[in-house]
Amino acid sequence: MTAAHCITFGRTYRVILGEYNRNIQEGGEQFIMPSVIHVHPNWNTNCVACGNDIALIKLSKHAVLNDKVQTACIPPFGDILPNNFYCYITGWGRLYTNGPFPEKLQQAYIPVIDYTHCSAPDWWGTTVKRTMVCAGGSEKSGCNGDSGGPLNCKGFDGLWYVHGVTSFVSSYGCNTIRKPTVWTRVSAFTYWISEIMVNN
Known part of the structure; x- marks a missing residue:
């Protein structure tokens, strides 16, 4: 995927x-x-x-x-992660805005931002759709080159699920406040x- x-x-x-x-x-x-x-x-x-x-x-x-x-599991249809639920992003994207690409696979443990917060006018607004999931913040986030990578979340059943496919970050920078990384929501x-x- x-x-x-x-x-x-x-x-x-x-x-x-x-x-x-x-x-x-x-x-x-x-x-x-x-x-x-x-x-x-x-x-x-x-x-x-x-x-x-x-x-x-x-x-x-x-x-x-x-x-x-x-392997990892596909979440059930319509499954929505709660706000502030922590998941892992992994990838070889830039280490920071306009920064270098790493040699080794990077990972970060980041919080999910629910649709209500992420779609607020001073966040992503209407750019974010209900078929997407936001995660990360101004400290840790995805960056250019992470596209296509997973948002891996451990379920309450102990299994790992791919809840997101990295889609885009803000043109203002990878760690822009109120512009978390946006994933395609797999459960959609x-x-x-x-x-x-x-x-x-």
Whole structure:
């Protein structure tokens, strides 16, 4: 699963599982070519804030699960995280606005900002849709280059769920106050994901 805006048709993609340090091959990586990529049919390449920024990548062969490669669950349809619920963002995006890209995978433990707060006029306003989820703040957030990465949250059942796909940050900067990172809310697309998985 990734962001639709990360996919450009005509390009060749390769999925690397178990990656940590992008500058060296550590031995645990699995390199797999996609067999097909499904971009949401309502995705508009000219309007990230319109929503539907999600795509599914089917691998050409099965991944090998081990201590470096594991699966996560898709949340139930319509599942909404409560305000101030903490989740993990991971990625190789810039360390700060206009900053360098890291060699090693970064992670941060950040709070979810519910729709009522995130869509307030002095926050994201109408830019944020109900099919999105906001998280982070002025201390820790996503940044350019984190797109397509997950918002991983541990459920009350002890399982890990991918609640978000990193979509966009503010043009004013990655850590702008009242402009948290915005994800595509995976639970808004559970039925589409299921349909793609069943038919492909």
